[in-house]
Amino acid sequence: MRHTIGFYGAGNMAQAMIAGLLNAGFYQKEEIYVYNHRYEPTLKKVEEEYEVRAISEEKTLFEQTDLIIFAVKPAVLTQVLPQIKKYLTKEHLLISVAAGVSIRQIAALTGPQKIIRAMPNTPATIQQAMSSISPNELVPSEQTQFVVEVFNSFGKAKVVSEEVIDAVVGVSGSAPAYVYLFIEALADGAVSEGLARADAYEFAAQAVLGAAKMVAETGKHPGELKDEVTSPKGTTIAAVKALEENNFRADVMKAVEAAAKKNHEMSKDT
Structure with missing residues (x-):
């Protein structure tokens, strides 16, 4: 079954996913509906850039689509869910990409619904996202698979238990920022x-x-690949030693743990 798709929210993450869907040809621009909570200029920008169906009333979004991706901040999500509850039917499949808001919390605000928590990252724009998919017990397996295909269209998606989503945020959801810092540092060293x-x-x-x-693509352990390029008394082992002396791996682990901890704390606050 192919779902009609709607985005509740038109910010950076929504735009990344919309761009990915269109670039992959998984949906056509006229098949994508977008509603933006409060801020009209953002919606106008998305309409002009992607030529999708921008709508001004949230009620229309739920009338025209049955797969809704909530691409809003956690605080906004918990505010709007009680308001849109009256528009929901048993046919709607709700997907949240908001960090820190659990399926249990979403269901408490909407009542019994088919709910999926997804955690993509911004490389969706160039079809290189990594996304986790965590459905509740009301989502049929075929619909879960369809959502995996949606997220696969702009990268790679994997079904995981919601219990590990804090770790997913740390290792994938927030990770592009760490990598950008690393690339910038590499370039600074070269300069x-x-x-x-x-x-x-x-x-x-x-x-x-x-x-x-x-x-x-090789399936080799990262340590094995590292060993393949570290010749005795060579340049690479000298660089690896410098990184180890400055706690490189421990600092990266701490970054992942910090992001995971923050996501867990947010779930308690919302």
């Missing part, structure tokens, strides 16, 4: 050694992209 800034970013970004694809 310090005399490479032009534009060249430094190009070399650093491609090195990170290539290394990531080696892990994803």
Whole structure:
């Protein structure tokens, strides 16, 4: 069964997913409906850039679509769910990408509904997202699979238990920011050694992209791949030693733990 799709929210994450869906050809622009809570200029921008169906009344979104992606901040989600409850039917499948708001909390505000928590990241724009999919018990397996296909269209998606979503946020949802910092630091080091800034970013970004694809496509353990490029008394082992002396791996682990902890704390606050 193919669902009509609507976005409640038109911010950066919604735009990334819309761009991914359109670039992949999974949905056509006239098949995507978008409603934005309060801020009209953002909705206008999305309508002009992506030529999707921008609508001004939230009621219309629920009348015209049966798969609704809530791409809003956690505080906004908990505010709007009681308001839209009157528009919901048993046919609606609700997908939340808001960090820190559990399925239990969503259901408490909407009543019994088919609910999926999803955690994509912004590389959806270039069809390279990594997304987790966590359905509640009311979602049939075929609908879960359809949602996986939707999210696969702009990257890769995997069904996981909601119990591990804090870890997903730390290792994937927030991770693009860590990688951007890493690329920037790599480029700064290269500039310090005399490479032009534009060249430094190009070399650093491609090195990170290539290394990531080696892990994803070879199936080898990252440690094994690291060993393959660390020759005795070579340049790479000298760099690895410097990173280890400065707690590189421990600091990255702490970053993942900090993001996971924050997501868990947010679920208590909402």
